Amino acid sequence: MPCESCASPSAAIIRPKDRSRLCKGCFISAFEDEVHQTILSTGMLRGVRRLILGVSGGKDSTVLAHVLNILNARHKYGVELCLLCIDEGIAGYRDKSIEVVKRNESDLGIKLTLLSYSELFGHTMDSIVGKTGTKGNCTYCGVFRRSALEEGAGMLQGDMIATGHNADDVAETVVMNYLRGDIARLRRCAMAVSERSESSERITVPRCKPLMYAYEKEIVMYAFYNKLPYFSTECKYSPHAFRGNARTFIKGLEKVDPKIILNLIRGAQALEASGRPDARSPSIRRCLRCGHACSSAQGICKGCTLLEGLPAE
Ligand code: SF4
Ligand code: ZN
Numbered sequence: 361m362p363c364e365s366c367a368s369p370s371a372a373i374i375r376p377k378d379r380s381r382l383c384k385g386c387f388i389s390a391f392e393d394e395v396h397q398t399i400l401s402t403g404m405l406r407g408v409r410r411l412i413l414g415v416s417g418g419k420d421s422t423v424l425a426h427v428l429n430i431l432n433a434r435h436k437y438g439v440e441l442c443l444l445c446i447d448e449g450i451a452g453y454r455d456k457s458i459e460v461v462k463r464n465e466s467d468l469g470i471k472l473t474l475l476s477y478s479e480l481f482g483h484t485m486d487s488i489v490g491k492t493g494t495k496g497n498c499t500y501c502g503v504f505r506r507s508a509l510e511e512g513a514g515m516l517q518g519d520m521i522a523t524g525h526n527a528d529d530v531a532e533t534v535v536m537n538y539l540r541g542d543i544a545r546l547r548r549c550a551m552a553v554s555e556r557s558e559s560s561e562r563i564t565v566p567r568c569k570p571l572m573y574a575y576e577k578e579i580v581m582y583a584f585y586n587k588l589p590y591f592s593t594e595c596k597y598s599p600h601a602f603r604g605n606a607r608t609f610i611k612g613l614e615k616v617d618p619k620i621i622l623n624l625i626r627g628a629q630a631l632e633a634s635g636r637p638d639a640r641s642p643s644i645r646r647c648l649r650c651g652h653a654c655s656s657a658q659g660i661c662k663g664c665t666l667l668e669g670l671p672a673e
């Protein structure tokens with residue numbers, strides 16, 4: 361079967377995204393060009409001098425670091441890249457994936473900064489689960505990771521944080537927010553770039569998702585064809601109960617029509633674009649305890665509230 365792009369006689373791949381047949385070289389070029397188009401069309405790197413890549417050693421952030429390193433050189437973005445890895449303190453999981461991140465650092469020649477929950481919050485996820493059990497552990501972990509990324513990006517004087525969220529992740533989040541009836545989050549979750557602060561005093565470092573239109577299956581194929589090392593074991597505390605439902609639902613629909621993933625993302629974006637300006641985001645101020653961004657009326661951020669609620673030693 362010939363490649364549909366270069367007419368070489370041996371197409372190696374049927375793209376999961378649109379079922380086109382491509383040879384390996386054309387698939388790699390198409391994947392990289394599409395990420396470049398996402399960056400251009402959303403303006404996500406406009407004005408960015410130092411971009412902080414949130415990396416975990418998993419496939420998505422490994423591909424993110426690899427592709428951005430290539431595109432930055434190829435298209436002369438002029439952005440300084442930094443790797444930032446957050447160590448949640450989960451024995452047998454994050455310690456293993458950090459070994460992969462260190463390999464990314466030497467393979468790509470991009471400096472890595474490691475920050476741990478224990479140095480930032482005085483707790484590891486292992487110790488938090490020891491105190492509170494496995495119910496709701498991901499709430500602690502998600503809130504602390506957000507705060508840790510923010511802290512790390514501030515320390516590194518980054519202008520923007522890029523994360524490895526892929527199209528499947530975003531579509532799952534859209535479905536989850538629908539199912540929860542959380543329309544405010546539904547509006548925001550498919551934005552390519554979180555809102556940039558208009559004021560001169562920057563409270564949060566904005567975030568972007570350069571892989572948000574890349575299908576998970578294609579990220580796995582891209583990593584495979586480029587022989588990128590990544591860590592694929594799941595976290596031992598992963599319940600994924602609710603996200604798992606959304607995931608199964610979307611995987612089933614993807615078999616019927618792969619475009620459904622992009623349709624979900626575009627739908628949420630259309631909702632955001634059509635919303636009343638005053639209905640979009642809660643107002644952001646500084647947390648009275650830690651100084652990070654906070655949207656609660658009491659002035660204490662979610663991270664500080666969770667830390668204060670942990671049982672004493
Ligand atoms: Fe943290 Fe939950 Fe993810 Fe494990 S599954 S790393 S506890 S958010
Ligand atoms: Zn080809």
Ligand code: ZN
Pocket residue numbers: 647648649650651652660661662663664665
């Ligand atoms: Zn706080």
